[in-house]
Amino acid sequence: MRSRFRLSPWSTPVLVLAAILITFAITAGPILLAGANPIQAYALFVINPLTSGFTAIEVLVTATPILFTGAAVAIAFRAGYWNIGAEGQLLLGAIAAAGVGMVVGGWPPIAALAAMIIAGALAGAAWALVPAILRIRFGIDEVVTTLLLNPVALLLVNGLLHGPWRDPVTGFPESPRIAAVAEFPQLLERSRLHLGFLLALAVIVIAWYVLARTPAGLRLRAAGLSPHGARFAGINVGRTLLAAALVSGAIAGLAGVSEVAGIQNRLTSGLSPGYGYTGIVVATLGTLTMPGVVLAALFLGDLTVGASTAARSLGIPSQLGAVVQGVLLLTTVALLALRRYRFRPTRPEEGGGSETAAEVGAADVAAEGQPG
């Protein structure tokens, strides 16, 4: 009983904190190269954004798209479906939102917003459909196909912006502005925080509930932990994977809707600086759980806002943000692996070409009895 109240050094919060500290130690190198003081830089990164109301709200704004993509990636990975295509699915959602947003002028706001959200989710799911079918029907690795569709989606955006959707007024490669009724309302005066943030939280609460409390969620987790075991228990693993892939694509598509309707108010080619890939960082750092995704997205949002301030005041290139994300992903996955072999000295079970979600640490979390 005593051990129950002791915080194990291998418990998830301690492990994630350790991953963050190791990451900071490693990225002190590039900060020193840029001629800045790492301690001062990290203080700016992490603490500074929280010291004023305006920047604290900016943290929420920055966290909004990666809340969506983090949840999207986490759901797919929990099912053992390696969707690396959230970036492309986000862009398709953005295209759909802009397409609908440009023609709904004069509609009631509720109808306009609903049409955009539904179109974006469907577009994201549609972009995820082909890799999912290829995987489930023909055993073709979804990692490669979802990855390859990311540059295709970006080319589609650029094709539209240099072609039919080029802004006729400015001539810039940007789409015309969406109708005023299609813009997401601001949540607070004089801030960029918009309806998308609430939508992201709603999606995450629903995802948490479905994963933790419904038979569909149980099937999804079972398929991820052990496809063979799930099949043996009578679960239709193919259908479960398809559902996970489509839901994941739809949620990633909503990230695109949110950026178009809440921030840009038009389709632009620089809409996503890699939010789909950051979603993988968020999902992994959040150990594939929905509460974890929220914390990880807020942390990365904080870091991103802080890094842009630090870039200005300390002369550190803002590209450091990407370095931190990459190193953070690597240290997290390394520590999760260390923990797995500490507690499970046996090798992973024999399987086919694909690997189970247990490999990212979801199994450990489930074993600790934390739902969702």
Next chain:
Amino acid sequence: MTFLVDLLAATLRNATPLVYGTVGETYAERSGVLNLGIEGTMYAGAFAGFATAWVTGSPLLGLAAAIGVGLGAGAIMALLTVTLGANQHVSGIGLTIGLIGASEFTNRLIFQGGELQRIEPMPIVNPFDGLAGLGEVGAIFDQYALTWIAFLVVVPVAWYVLQRSSFGLEIRAVGENPEAADAAGVNVARTRYLALMIGGALMAIGGAFITLALLGSFTLDIIAGRGWVCVALVIFGRWRIGRGVIGALIFSLIFSLQFRLRILPGFGELPFELLLALPYLVVIAALAISGRNVAYPGAYLKPYRRS
């Protein structure tokens, strides 16, 4: 005729980075490790090669720097996936994000985001130059040294080592059945480290070819998914070097063709981005047709622990 000669010359040129990348990825995967760090390794090779050549004035030193970066990237991937047994998908994506970030960070530090810097691209060599009887066709052989090396040295040597040497047998053994390889006295971890580092060096050379030879400059998003294409080509080639290279040539032919189609009347009205997307779609279609239920290396994605 000129069109065809041009097209074939461009096909060999554009296939070069894909050949290095595909051979490199084949080595990694045959040893049992999927290296999704390839996109970032090519990116870092492209940047390190260019930056070193720009600072020192020597493209050869640039190439050496790229090889060093590739060896390092392969070693990091091995540390994570072989020593620690971490998830290979996530490790590879993390490596790619980190290496692209580090390249762009250093790019900013060195060049301050100023105007585009250029170096003198590596020279074109044609060993058949002036050979009577070739005539116009001889222009196909106007290629960079790194292209000649790719097709005439790297591909045959990589094939020979993998299929005919004892080291290649060890790579294939630890990728198919590490338990048996271990029992036979093969050092599984050492073999995988070497395969990943050799593969990383090749990927980085492929990236450096783009900056040092093809363009003579470095721009953001310079790899533009070529690394992901290589991962697909490895599957398309069913983990065989020869078939992977053929895949690279087909992809490059389509890639080079769409560039030339743009100038033709009728295609001019199409947004060129749609034509640019064509090669990626062809790869996916090729996978859908030829990649059905292919046999992956036996120990693909599986870390090895002595029990």
